[in-house]
Amino acid sequence: MSLYQLNRAVYDWIRAGEVNSDAAGDGRAGFDLSRYELTDDERKAFDDKDVAAFYTMGLHEVLINRYARAAGYARDDYRKILEPFGKPEERRGRWQK
């Protein structure tokens, strides 16, 4: 429905499993996705733990990283999933000789 809703759903899911000052970190089981206005594709990506779909939908990269870790993906694994979306970098920084 909106990228904000998807970002918010993933953010809340991540936070539900963390050990915060007022929560023991056991809130991911039974997480209620119906509270969010998501499209069918967004809901499917969430259900399928589809990191590639999240990336193409524009989920914030900090959230992708945190989601992948929380969902059990090793970095090498999620890099392989995302690698096909990489583009060659032609710009140069001031530090490059």
Add this chain to the structure above:
Amino acid sequence: MAEVVLAYCSSHAPMMSSAREAAPKEQREHFIGALDAIRQQARDLDVQACVFLSNEHFTNFFLENFPQICVGVGERNWGPTEEWLPIDKVWIPGHEGLANHIMRETLDNGFDPAFSHLLELDHGIMTVYYELDQDMKLPLVPIVMNCAVPPLMPVWRWYEFGKQLGAAIRSFEGLERVAVVGCGGLSHWIGNPRVGDINEEFDRWFCERLERGEIDQVLDMKDDEIELAGNGNHEMRTWVAVAGVMGGAPADVLAYEAIAPWITGMAVAQWDTGRGTARSVGNASGAAPTSPVTAGD
């Protein structure tokens, strides 16, 4: 008046705690050895409180309200939040007097930081704080920075904020010995196809600017250029802010290692506050850390 007796920056990849042994022995010993040496120096200096600058990772704030700067003014803060990070989850004592003084002074001098009476601290601060005080009892004033959600505060503004932060700390009458610590960077990518890449050329160039006292050469960097060394490289702002606290003086880069298993260019740099650096006072144990300007070139 308080004196900044210790000023340094360190990378904060969570794997330095959660997967320490994954790094090659020589690299991890070099990086962690620098933090060990600083911890000993902090003990020798009898540091009374510390101010940490690190970036927000969607731990306290989300898209509804995302401050560029937030000062933790509470009597205590909690951390670390990550369930998988092998650091005890505890209440960390704050320092309300110093924190509120920083708020007042920076408000009076051109900045408008947000404040929080309870911050949740993630690996961004907790990994480095733990290496400074493994009892986690040293009073901590956290300053959380936006390095993730555009529009970001420009790099040069962080340098100016650092100058005001330094002035604020040095005008505080309630303490004598304070440490200032920046956490984050250097090059790394997260959540995108380049995760795992490290831009060693940028890292060594940046460290060289620190060692030469040439921080002015990075202050006009725009976000798209910063991102050539990774979306995580926005965290270099924490280093720039501490450079501002120290007035742009040269830093001593105690360690730099491009640690592939930690997906980050991992560095530790320390400024001489007049009390020497961990290297100059002889705390850097074993093989002295080598300069990033020459090491590996």
